[in-house]
Amino acid sequence: MSTLVEIRDLAVTFGSGRSTVQAVRNVSFEVAAGESFGLVGESGSGKSTVLRAICGLAPITSGAIHVNGNSLKTPRDPAFYRKVQMVFQDPYGSIHPRHTIDRVLSEPLAIHGFKDTEARIERALEEVGLSKGFRFRFPHQLSGGQRQRVAIARALILEPQILLLDEPTSALDASIQAEVLNLLDALRVEKGLTYVLVSHDLAVVSHMCERLMVMQHGARVEELTRRALQNRAATQVYTRQLLVASEGFKSQ
Amino acid sequence: MSALSTRDWLLSDRPASRRQARLGQAYRTWSHLRANKLAMVGLGIVVVLILMAIFANIIAPYDPIRGGDLRTERLLPPSWAHLMGTDDQARDIFSRIVHGSRLTLMVVALVAVIATPIGLAVGTTAGYFGGWVDTVLMRITDIFLAFPRLILALAFVAALGPGIENAIIAIAITSWPPYARLARAETLTIRDADYIAAIRLQGAGSTRIIWGHVVPLCLSSVIVRVTLDMAGIILTAAGLGFLGLGAQPPQPEWGAMIAAGRRFMIDFWWVATMPGIAIFVVSLGFNLLGDGLRDVLDPKGET
Numbered sequence: 001m002s003t004l005v006e007i008r009d010l011a012v013t014f015g016s017g018r019s020t021v022q023a024v025r026n027v028s029f030e031v032a033a034g035e036s037f038g039l040v041g042e043s044g045s046g047k048s049t050v051l052r053a054i055c056g057l058a059p060i061t062s063g064a065i066h067v068n069g070n071s072l073k074t075p076r077d078p079a080f081y082r083k084v085q086m087v088f089q090d091p092y093g094s095i096h097p098r099h100t101i102d103r104v105l106s107e108p109l110a111i112h113g114f115k116d117t118e119a120r121i122e123r124a125l126e127e128v129g130l131s132k133g134f135r136f137r138f139p140h141q142l143s144g145g146q147r148q149r150v151a152i153a154r155a156l157i158l159e160p161q162i163l164l165l166d167e168p169t170s171a172l173d174a175s176i177q178a179e180v181l182n183l184l185d186a187l188r189v190e191k192g193l194t195y196v197l198v199s200h201d202l203a204v205v206s207h208m209c210e211r212l213m214v215m216q217h218g219a220r221v222e223e224l225t226r227r228a229l230q231n232r233a234a235t236q237v238y239t240r241q242l243l244v245a246s247e248g249f250k251s252q
Numbered sequence: 253m254s255a256l257s258t259r260d261w262l263l264s265d266r267p268a269s270r271r272q273a274r275l276g277q278a279y280r281t282w283s284h285l286r287a288n289k290l291a292m293v294g295l296g297i298v299v300v301l302i303l304m305a306i307f308a309n310i311i312a313p314y315d316p317i318r319g320g321d322l323r324t325e326r327l328l329p330p331s332w333a334h335l336m337g338t339d340d341q342a343r344d345i346f347s348r349i350v351h352g353s354r355l356t357l358m359v360v361a362l363v364a365v366i367a368t369p370i371g372l373a374v375g376t377t378a379g380y381f382g383g384w385v386d387t388v389l390m391r392i393t394d395i396f397l398a399f400p401r402l403i404l405a406l407a408f409v410a411a412l413g414p415g416i417e418n419a420i421i422a423i424a425i426t427s428w429p430p431y432a433r434l435a436r437a438e439t440l441t442i443r444d445a446d447y448i449a450a451i452r453l454q455g456a457g458s459t460r461i462i463w464g465h466v467v468p469l470c471l472s473s474v475i476v477r478v479t480l481d482m483a484g485i486i487l488t489a490a491g492l493g494f495l496g497l498g499a500q501p502p503q504p505e506w507g508a509m510i511a512a513g514r515r516f517m518i519d520f521w522w523v524a525t526m527p528g529i530a531i532f533v534v535s536l537g538f539n540l541l542g543d544g545l546r547d548v549l550d551p552k553g554e555t
Binding site: 055056057078081082085086088089090093094095096097098099100102107108111112133134136137138141151154158 | 265266267268269270272273277445446447449450451452453454455456460464465468469
C-alpha cells in the first residue's frame with residue numbers, strides 16, 4: 001500500500017522565551033492509504049497537536065509533513081481542504097450555534113463551488129443516518145450524538161481522502177459512542193477513507209485502528225500493531241501502564 | 253391556517269425549509285421578549301414614536317413652523333386648543349413636538365446605521381486577526397474614546413458647519429468606538445472556538461468567517477448596546493441643538509426647542525418643559541427596550 005501521510009521529525013512549539021511549550025518533539029510516522037492509524041496518550045501528550053499541525057491549526061516548528069508525497073504549504077491551499085478534513089472532539093462546540101444544519105453543510109459546498117448542493121446535502125445526511133427532518137434544525141435542537149453525526153457529515157461532504165478524528169467519541173456517553181464508532185467504521189469501508197484517530201481510550205483505538213502510536217510528553221513512546229496491543233505485547237513501560245490502567249475496571 | 257396551527261408551524265421541531273427555521277427562531281425570541289412587561293412598555297413608546305413620525309402631518313393640528321397671530325397667540329398656556337401651549341413665535345408646541353419626532357427618529361436611525369457597521373467591522377477585524385492589526389485598530393479606537401463624546405461632536409460640527417446632517421455625522425463618528433470594543437471582546441472569546449476552526453478547515457477566507465460566523469455572534473450584544481445608547485444619542489443631538497450647533501431654527505428639534513424656551517422658564521414653564529418631557533419619555537423607552545433585548549438576545553443567557 002502506498003503511503004498517504006508521512007510525518008518526519010515533527011516538532012511544534014508554542015510561545016517564546018520562558019513560556020515556551022514544546023507540545024510535540026520529533027515525532028515521525030507514516031499512514032498508508034486506506035489505513036486507520038491511532039495516536040494514544042494521556043491528556044497533554046501532544047497527540048491532538050499533531051492533528052492540528054497536519055491541518056494547519058498549529059504551527060509546524062520543524063520537520064515536515066507530506067500528504068500524497070507533497071509537502072504542505074502554509075497557509076494550506078483549497079485543494080488540501082478537499083483532501084483532508086477533521087472531526088472535532090466536542091460536538092457542542094464544533095457547530096456554529098446560530099447556523100442551521102443546512103447552512104453548516106452548504107457552506108463548504110459554496111466555498112469550493114459545488115453545483116448540486118441540494119442532492120449532496122441530502123446524501124450527506126443520509127450517509128450519517130440522519131433523516132431529512134434534521135436539515136433545517138439549529139444545533140441546540142440536536143443531541144450530542146446527532147451533532148457529532150452532523151460534524152462527520154460536514155467533514156465528508158467535500159469527499160476527502162483523509163479524515164482526522166480528534167477524540168470523536170470522548171464527549172459522548174457509552175451507548176452513543178459505539179453507534180458513532182460503528183458509523184465511522186462503516187464509512188471508512190464504504191468510501192475507502194484513511195483515518196488518523198486521536199484517543200486516550202485504548203479500547204476505542206484497538207477497535208478502530210490497525211496500527212497505533214503511543215505518545216507521552218509530546219514524544220513518541222512506541223508504535224504497535226493492533227495484534228500486538230491485543231496480545232499485550234508492549235515493549236515500553238509506559239505502554240504497559242496504559243494497558244493496566246485501561247483494564248482497571250475489568251479486573252475488579 | 254388557524255392561529256394555533258400557525259404557532260405549531262413556527263415552533264416545529266422539524267422545520268421543513270430555511271424560512272420556517274428562521275421564522276421559528278424569530279418567533280421564539282419574540283415570545284421571550286413579550287413576557288417582559290417593561291420591555292413591552294419601551295417597545296410601545298418606540299412604536300408610538302415611529303407612528304408619530306410617519307403620520308406627523310395628520311396628527312399635528314397646526315403648522316409646526318408658521319405660527320399663529322403674534323399679538324394674541326404667543327406663549328399661551330396649555331389648553332384644549334393648544335394641548336401643550338404655544339411658544340414665543342405663537343407656534344403650537346404639540347405640533348412642533350410631533351414633527352420633531354421625525355428629526356429625532358432620523359438622528360437615531362442614521363447614527364445606528366452608520367456607527368454599528370463601523371464598530372462591528374473594526375472590532376471583529378481587530379479581534380479576529382490579532383497582532384499588529386489589532387494594535388493599530390484598537391489604538392485608533394482608544395484615541396476616539398479618549399475624547400468626551402459631546403466635545404468631539406462639537407469639534408466636528410464646528411468644522412463641518414452647524415446643521416442636523418452634520419450633527420448626525422458627528423454623533424456617528426463619535427459613537428462607534430464602544431461598539432468596536434464590545435465586538436472585539438466578543439470576537440476574542442469565539443475566535444478560538446472549534447466551529448471557527450472547523451470553517452477554516454473548510455477553506456473559508458477571513459471575510460467569510462468574519463461576516464458569516466463571527467459577526468452574527470457579536471451582533472446581539474452590539475444591538476443591545478446600540479439600543480441602550482439611543483437615549484444618549486438623542487440627548488447628544490438635543491445637546492447640540494441646545495447649543496445651536498444641531499438643527500437650525502425654525503426646525504422643530506426638541507433640544508433646540510428647550511434652548512428657545514429657556515428664556516421664559518420661570519414665567520412660561522411649558523415652553524421648555526414639553527420638549528423636555530418628550531426627550532425623557534423617548535430616552536426611557538429606548539432604555540427599557542434595550543434592557544429587555546439584553547435579556548433575550550444575550551448569547552450567554554441562552555440555554
